[in-house]
Amino acid sequence: MSATIRWVRHGGLSTLLLLLPLLLAFGYFGWYPIGRAVVMSFQETNLVTEPVWVGLDNFRSVLADPLFWTSVRNTAYFTVLALLFGYPIPLVLAVLMSEVRRYKGLFSALAYLPVVVPPVVAVLLWRVFYDASSSGVFNTILGWFGLGPFPWIQDASSAMPSLVLQATWSNAGATVIIYLAALTSVRTELYDAAEVDGAGVWGKIWNVTLPQLRGILLITLILQVIATFQIFTEPYLMTGGGPNNATTTVLLQIYDYAFRFGDYGAATALSLLLALFLAVMSAVYFRLTRSWSTT
Amino acid sequence: MRRIRIGVATAAVFAVTLMTACGSGDEPDDVSDAGDAGSSGDSGNGTDDGEAGGEPVTISVSNLPPSTESATREAFLARVEEFEEANPDITVEPKEYEWDVTTFAAQLAGGTLPTTFEFPFTDGKALIERGQLADITAEVEDLPYAAEFNPSVLDVAQDEAGNIYAVPSAAYGMGLHYNRALFEEAGLDPDQPPTSWDEVREYADAIAEETGQAGFAQMTQNNTGGWILTTLTYALGGRMEEGVGEDVTATLDNDGARRALGLLQSMRWEDDSMGDNFLYDWGTINQAFAAGQVGMYIGGSDVYNSLVTENGIDPDDYGLTVLPLEGDDAGVLGGGTIVGVRPDASEAERAAAVKWIDFYYMSKLTDEESAVADAEALAANDAPIGTPTLPVFDEEQLAKSDAWVADYVNVPLEQMMPFKENILSQPLVPEPPVKAQDLYAELDSVVQAVLTEEDADIDRLLTTANDNVSALLSR
Numbered sequence: 001m002s003a004t005i006r007w008v009r010h011g012g013l014s015t016l017l018l019l020l021p022l023l024l025a026f027g028y029f030g031w032y033p034i035g036r037a038v039v040m041s042f043q044e045t046n047l048v049t050e051p052v053w054v055g056l057d058n059f060r061s062v063l064a065d066p067l068f069w070t071s072v073r074n075t076a077y078f079t080v081l082a083l084l085f086g087y088p089i090p091l092v093l094a095v096l097m098s099e100v101r102r103y104k105g106l107f108s109a110l111a112y113l114p115v116v117v118p119p120v121v122a123v124l125l126w127r128v129f130y131d132a133s134s135s136g137v138f139n140t141i142l143g144w145f146g147l148g149p150f151p152w153i154q155d156a157s158s159a160m161p162s163l164v165l166q167a168t169w170s171n172a173g174a175t176v177i178i179y180l181a182a183l184t185s186v187r188t189e190l191y192d193a194a195e196v197d198g199a200g201v202w203g204k205i206w207n208v209t210l211p212q213l214r215g216i217l218l219i220t221l222i223l224q225v226i227a228t229f230q231i232f233t234e235p236y237l238m239t240g241g242g243p244n245n246a247t248t249t250v251l252l253q254i255y256d257y258a259f260r261f262g263d264y265g266a267a268t269a270l271s272l273l274l275a276l277f278l279a280v281m282s283a284v285y286f287r288l289t290r291s292w293s294t295t
Numbered sequence: 296m297r298r299i300r301i302g303v304a305t306a307a308v309f310a311v312t313l314m315t316a317c318g319s320g321d322e323p324d325d326v327s328d329a330g331d332a333g334s335s336g337d338s339g340n341g342t343d344d345g346e347a348g349g350e351p352v353t354i355s356v357s358n359l360p361p362s363t364e365s366a367t368r369e370a371f372l373a374r375v376e377e378f379e380e381a382n383p384d385i386t387v388e389p390k391e392y393e394w395d396v397t398t399f400a401a402q403l404a405g406g407t408l409p410t411t412f413e414f415p416f417t418d419g420k421a422l423i424e425r426g427q428l429a430d431i432t433a434e435v436e437d438l439p440y441a442a443e444f445n446p447s448v449l450d451v452a453q454d455e456a457g458n459i460y461a462v463p464s465a466a467y468g469m470g471l472h473y474n475r476a477l478f479e480e481a482g483l484d485p486d487q488p489p490t491s492w493d494e495v496r497e498y499a500d501a502i503a504e505e506t507g508q509a510g511f512a513q514m515t516q517n518n519t520g521g522w523i524l525t526t527l528t529y530a531l532g533g534r535m536e537e538g539v540g541e542d543v544t545a546t547l548d549n550d551g552a553r554r555a556l557g558l559l560q561s562m563r564w565e566d567d568s569m570g571d572n573f574l575y576d577w578g579t580i581n582q583a584f585a586a587g588q589v590g591m592y593i594g595g596s597d598v599y600n601s602l603v604t605e606n607g608i609d610p611d612d613y614g615l616t617v618l619p620l621e622g623d624d625a626g627v628l629g630g631g632t633i634v635g636v637r638p639d640a641s642e643a644e645r646a647a648a649v650k651w652i653d654f655y656y657m658s659k660l661t662d663e664e665s666a667v668a669d670a671e672a673l674a675a676n677d678a679p680i681g682t683p684t685l686p687v688f689d690e691e692q693l694a695k696s697d698a699w700v701a702d703y704v705n706v707p708l709e710q711m712m713p714f715k716e717n718i719l720s721q722p723l724v725p726e727p728p729v730k731a732q733d734l735y736a737e738l739d740s741v742v743q744a745v746l747t748e749e750d751a752d753i754d755r756l757l758t759t760a761n762d763n764v765s766a767l768l769s770r
Contacts, residue, residue: 046400046427046638047400047401048404048638048639049638131571131572132571133570133572151571151747153574154747240517240576242516242573242739243515243744243746243747244743244744244747245740256736259398260396260518260732264400
């Protein structure tokens with residue numbers, strides 16, 4: 001009996017057939033476009049006539065673009081701000097909510113509600129809130145306390161923090177739910193033991209909760225970094241990259257190359273650079289944190 | 296075992312379905328939005344009608360009005376039928392497609408872009424540079440009025456060698472739009488709009504002071520900041536590029552641009568007459584203006600049409616005048632609509648497309664009957680008629696076509712007379728010839744910096760922008 005027949009007898013063929021739809025779907029809608037993007041990054045194309053191979057020209061022009069480092073800096077700034085504000089907030093909320101005895105469902109729903117609002121609607125809504133005149137929503141509220149009016153997104157220095165505030169509001173709920181689920185898996189006897197050892201609330205959080213959540217915390221950290229590096233909707237809809245390129249991010253730059261200037265070569269080249277950077281960063285991150293993970 | 300067989304069968308069905316779904320992309324374009332226009336399509340098979348007698352050809356055309364605008368839609372479909380009767384070899388499939396720069400290339404590549412489509416002047420050169428338009432020189436030169444186009448208007452549809460890639464169907468000049476109600480509230484005479492940039496500044500200050508609204512506002516986003524700064528620079532005698540062909544050089548740091556930015560800086564920081572929003576683009580500034588939040592702004596003279604149909608402006612509040620021209624070489628930037636053809640259209644499709652352009656777009660300008668029919672359809676839909684335009688051919692032709700539809704005019708023309716009476720005496724200057732959109736994008740951030748940073752150094756900003764654009768031009 002040949003190896004092929006044995007493979008078929010042992011279910012190899014049916015496994016492959018079962019896998020086929022998945023392979024086709026991913027292949028056609030996922031891997032093929034990625035492959036095309038890699039090819040296009042070495043071409044000059046208008047998507048109609050035969051593309052011209054230009055070697056590394058697209059990469060050179062992307063790296064020589066004066067906006068390249070601006071967008072990299074802005075993206076890194078957004079990521080750092082989002083980590084400072086956006087990373088601890090869901091954890092604090094989740095820990096607090098897990099301590100609440102009543103209305104836990106209500107609090108979960110309230111925390112998750114912003115995630116349900118479609119991102120475009122949320123951003124446009126916040127743009128109205130950020131109206132820089134003294135009659136704007138936020139400025140009116142702050143005015144009651146004698147503060148402001150603040151320029152919000154109309155000023156280069158406050159535009160990015162304003163985007164981070166909105167993005168944190170929008171996305172924190174999803175992470176809260178993940179943490180809440182993870183918190184249920186923390187064994188309660190560990191808290192009892194800590195209590196016997198005389199630990200207070202902070203002691204329990206520091207010595208029991210956080211170490212138990214270590215694995216999930218490491219994963220959400222890298223996921224958040226990857227997601228924030230690809231920030232697009234907020235600057236695109238709220239500021240268009242302004243004022244004076246203060247919120248031009250890498251992904252917005254990619255979008256502009258492709259859809260404002262029709263330069264698909266530059267757009268795919270910058271996409272590839274971003275993907276490579278994120279892949280390398282993730283690999284290094286997992287290597288460095290391997291020993292900390294609980295799994 | 297039975298479970299495995301079911302699994303295999305299911306997998307096979309999935310796989311086949313998916314492959315069929317993927318394969319459907321090769322089918323001819325779906326023209327489901329063509330409405331009942333295809334009803335006369337059968338006539339395309341007849342070839343013996345005194346026409347050239349070529350092979351039957353099918354083209355799709357853009358800007359079929361949506362069903363919500365029933366009168367203009369029916370008028371459009373009636374024109375399609377008329378065209379097909381006159382040209383039995385040609386079948387026309389109307390599509391509701393409207394120009395959108397962000398989806399254009401994808402639709403072109405995906406085969407969903409109509410054979411002919413309208414787009415604004417400002418994108419003409421970029422599309423030609425990228426090879427995304429068909430060369431229709433031969434077909435256009437066969438038209439009886441080919442030699443009569445206003446040269447500065449036709450220029451937007453030509454490459455450096457003079458080949459023609461599209462047909463201009465409407466032209467406008469940039470103007471100063473103002474809110475008559477805010478003028479009155481500020482104690483200004485709405486029939487005496489400003490005639491110098493000093494007066495614009497003065498009026499803006501008065502409006503901001505008296506009404507609390509922005510006296511003057513400026514577009515700054517999505518290349519519109521650069522577009523309007525270029526307009527203002529031209530009006531003050533400057534140019535953003537000099538030279539022709541390979542020798543085009545960037546001249547962003549010219550005196551006109553410096554004066555233009557200086558004016559904005561003064562209004563923003565000394566007078567505080569520009570309001571609180573400095574992130575406007577074309578759509579949002581129109582919204583703000585129609586809502587009575589803006590006293591004056593610069594835009595194309597045809598904007599009134601959009602202010603009425605999309606923003607519900609009160610016609611009584613609207614005023615339009617020419618931009619004050621100051622300086623030796625001052626001029627007004629022009630704009631408008633051109634109609635082009637897909638670059639992958641066959642020879643027969645190109646010929647049919649130009650026939651359609653001639654029949655549908657150009658006859659409104661050259662033939663009384665078509666002009667009146669078009670005006671009637673627009674009037675039935677309460678669409679604006681009579682907004683001032685610039686001549687696609689010459690002034691005489693424009694005066695003639697204006698007279699044909701005079702009875703149908705439904706816009707407050709009196710309030711636009713300061714523009715209409717003076718625009719033809721203003722020299723029309725085309726957009727920067729090379730990489731205009733990149734240049735505008737670069738200037739967006741310059742304008743934004745001046746409006747959001749109190750100590751913005753105009754000279755430094757212009758020098759940096761000029762270096763960046765020079766680097767782009769030398770590539």
